[in-house]
Amino acid sequence: MKTVLITGSTSGIGRATAKLFSKKGYFVFVNGRDEKRGGEVAGEIGGKFIRADVTDPKQVDRLFSQIESLDVLVNNTGGIVGNDSLEKASEEDLILGFRHNFFGAFYCTQKAAGIIKKGSIVNVASICGFGVYPAGPRGLPIYSASKAAILNFTQTSAKLLAPKIRVNAVVPGYVKTGPTGLYMTLLVKAKLNPQTLVGRINSVEETASAIYFAATNEAMTGSQIVVDGGILVK
Numbered sequence: 001m002k003t004v005l006i007t008g009s010t011s012g013i014g015r016a017t018a019k020l021f022s023k024k025g026y027f028v029f030v031n032g033r034d035e036k037r038g039g040e041v042a043g044e045i046g047g048k049f050i051r052a053d054v055t056d057p058k059q060v061d062r063l064f065s066q067i068e069s070l071d072v073l074v075n076n077t078g079g080i081v082g083n084d085s086l087e088k089a090s091e092e093d094l095i096l097g098f099r100h101n102f103f104g105a106f107y108c109t110q111k112a113a114g115i116i117k118k119g120s121i122v123n124v125a126s127i128c129g130f131g132v133y134p135a136g137p138r139g140l141p142i143y144s145a146s147k148a149a150i151l152n153f154t155q156t157s158a159k160l161l162a163p164k165i166r167v168n169a170v171v172p173g174y175v176k177t178g179p180t181g182l183y184m185t186l187l188v189k190a191k192l193n194p195q196t197l198v199g200r201i202n203s204v205e206e207t208a209s210a211i212y213f214a215a216t217n218e219a220m221t222g223s224q225i226v227v228d229g230g231i232l233v234k
């Protein structure tokens with residue numbers, strides 16, 4: 001049975017990706033820091049939850065010590081953290097942003113390179129990594145730069161790990177995750193949906209399906225799949 005490790009799969013895109021890989025017959029190593037949500041996802045799909053903060057190299061060592069063989073790694077953890085403002089960000093904010101969005105993917109790739117015999121790695125980036133931030137003029141300079149780093153790392157690690165391991169990136173626009181209350185619904189309808197060509201932001205399942213495609217298409221390496229509902233073109 002093929003195996004996949006999906007970092008940050010206790011919620012959002014990671015969780016949907018865990019469900020999809022399981023449906024396709026993979027044994028899934030679920031990862032995150034929240035024991036309760038991790039146990040729920042693993043229970044639901046018959047996988048194994050391994051609690052680890054992937055920004056800590058010691059915890060990454062422990063995570064990989066529990067995995068004997070691996071076919072696919074999905075570096076999914078990330079998001080907007082700290083004070084992501086050009087005027088106000090401190091050194092701590094910079095380190096926090098890069099640690100959250102880049103360091104974990106780097107540590108996991110280092111370890112996975114040692115155990116994947118023939119397989120692939122998918123990095124979850126963001127269209128912000130292309131230097132565009134459609135939500136407004138203030139931008140997200142730290143998040144965007146850390147996602148640009150992931151896109152660059154996808155290409156360099158694809159070269160360094162070929163032909164044994166293919167490495168690709170999936171580049172989402174807006175994905176419906178997190179809060180679903182009335183405020184969010186109105187915000188999505190008024191501000192986010194109109195920025196796309198398809199008229200709506202993407203679902204976690206649509207993003208997961210691109211991750212699965214990148215992981216399993218044997219012609220692809222060093223590539224990027226943009227799944228943004230046409231934001232970049234609009």
Ligand SMILES: NC(=O)c1ccc[n+]([C@@H]2O[C@H](COP(=O)([O-])OP(=O)(O)OC[C@H]3O[C@@H](n4cnc5c(N)ncnc54)[C@H](OP(=O)(O)O)[C@@H]3O)[C@@H](O)[C@H]2O)c1
Pocket residue numbers: 007008009010011012013014031032033034035037038052053054055076077078079080104124125126127171172173174175176177178
């Ligand atoms: N949602 C969007 O609109 C969007 C758009 C573009 C790109 N993306 C990218 O897609 C990826 C997933 O985003 P999402 O929206 O699905 O996020 P999410 O719902 O906030 O989920 C993040 C997941 O990562 C885990 N996590 C966070 N920090 C971790 C750490 N240090 N170690 C281990 N696990 C950690 C969280 O679980 P625990 O709480 O259990 O640790 C959770 O399972 C991110 O890289 C994000 O930048 C998202």
